[in-house]
Amino acid sequence: MRVLITGATGLIGKELVKLFLKNKHSVHYLTTSKSKTEELPGSTGFYWNPQQGKIDESCIYGVDVIIHLAGASIAKRWTPAYKQEIIESRTLSAELLYNLIRKTPHQVKQIISASGTAIYPESFDKVYTEDTTETEDSFLSQVVKKWEESINRFHVLGLKVCKLRTGLVLSKDGGALPVMAKPIILGMGAVMGSGRQMQSWIHIDDLVRLYYRAAEQQWEGVYNAVSPQVVSNAVMTKSIAKVLKKPLFLPNVPEFVMKLVLGEMAYLLFSSKNLSAEKAMADGFQFRFTNIDEALRDLYS
Numbered sequence: 617m618r619v620l621i622t623g624a625t626g627l628i629g630k631e632l633v634k635l636f637l638k639n640k641h642s643v644h645y646l647t648t649s650k651s652k653t654e655e656l657p658g659s660t661g662f663y664w665n666p667q668q669g670k671i672d673e674s675c676i677y678g679v680d681v682i683i684h685l686a687g688a689s690i691a692k693r694w695t696p697a698y699k700q701e702i703i704e705s706r707t708l709s710a711e712l713l714y715n716l717i718r719k720t721p722h723q724v725k726q727i728i729s730a731s732g733t734a735i736y737p738e739s740f741d742k743v744y745t746e747d748t749t750e751t752e753d754s755f756l757s758q759v760v761k762k763w764e765e766s767i768n769r770f771h772v773l774g775l776k777v778c779k780l781r782t783g784l785v786l787s788k789d790g791g792a793l794p795v796m797a798k799p800i801i802l803g804m805g806a807v808m809g810s811g812r813q814m815q816s817w818i819h820i821d822d823l824v825r826l827y828y829r830a831a832e833q834q835w836e837g838v839y840n841a842v843s844p845q846v847v848s849n850a851v852m853t854k855s856i857a858k859v860l861k862k863p864l865f866l867p868n869v870p871e872f873v874m875k876l877v878l879g880e881m882a883y884l885l886f887s888s889k890n891l892s893a894e895k896a897m898a899d900g901f902q903f904r905f906t907n908i909d910e911a912l913r914d915l916y917s
């Protein structure tokens with residue numbers, strides 16, 4: 617199979633490219649940096665600029681599956697201009713792909729897109745499945761709705777559409793974990809707020825295996841990409857400290873303090889998402905990491 621991956625140079629994309637190549641598949645990828653078109657060995661990079669509507673059309677040649685990971689990071693201060701970039705980097709890029717497929721002869725059968733868990737309502741005890749129609753009204757929830765709408769359109773072109781609503785991705789190389797671990801390593805770690813907020817997480821190896829499975833078996837619809845064992849912020853913080861063999865003695869950090877420091881982005885630390893992993897498992901996916909201590913030990917070993 618040949619896959620075309622957007623955002624392939626990022627945290628998840630780099631690992632995903634390696635997995636497809638290891639299994640002898642062909643990888644094309646799109647990057648917004650001309651200098652990165654040669655960055656991923658064994659695969660072929662193509663330049664695009666979704667903001668300007670530019671794309672190297674030869675990227676689609678021979679492609680069976682598109683995997684859409686591209687998107688501006690949500691871990692930067694949410695100014696009005698940057699909020700717009702968070703949305704457009706996901707939707708304009710999807711639109712550019714849509715127009716390419718619409719007007720070019722192709723053999724693409726499926727698009728799989730990253731998506732977020734922010735669409736679900738806040739929850740401590742209630743576990744949400746992919747079937748829920750309740751949604752939240754936060755900025756990130758709006759992002760996810762627009763992002764998924766831009767992907768759903770591919771149905772019209774006869775493609776299978778799959779969306780992986782991804783929890784907190786645990787990796788040593790980037791994303792939330794190094795940010796959470798840094799103060800702990802410095803002896804300044806603390807639980808956020810009450811610490812009761814639930815954090816639906818997934819080990820990066822399981823996430824890329826999930827993308828791979830979704831492509832291999834042509835999954836359709838929404839899947840929660842989260843491990844089956846959701847933990848609270850307190851449990852996760854204590855687990856990181858335990859695995860790193862660091863003490864945790866500072867008092868919990870109140871939400872208003874983090875709001876002063878991070879602004880609206882503090883949402884990322886205090887929102888509570890309790891999601892079910894049942895659907896992926898019912899479709900035959902076996903998680904390697906279901907226990908937070910084991911996942912962290914694996915990453916830091």
Ligand SMILES: NC(=O)c1ccc[n+]([C@@H]2O[C@H](COP(=O)([O-])OP(=O)(O)OC[C@H]3O[C@@H](n4cnc5c(N)ncnc54)[C@H](OP(=O)(O)O)[C@@H]3O)[C@@H](O)[C@H]2O)c1
Binds near residue numbers: 627648709733
């Ligand atoms: N990591 C997580 O915990 C997590 C959780 C839930 C969902 N997700 C979603 O999964 C996707 C991949 O996540 P990641 O952690 O791998 O992200 P990442 O490391 O930030 O990589 C994202 C990639 O998107 C491309 N990109 C950045 N800004 C862009 C823009 N303005 N327009 C077009 N492309 C742009 C970049 O590739 P080029 O520089 O090569 O263009 C970048 O390498 C993202 O959409 C993210 O929101 C991630």
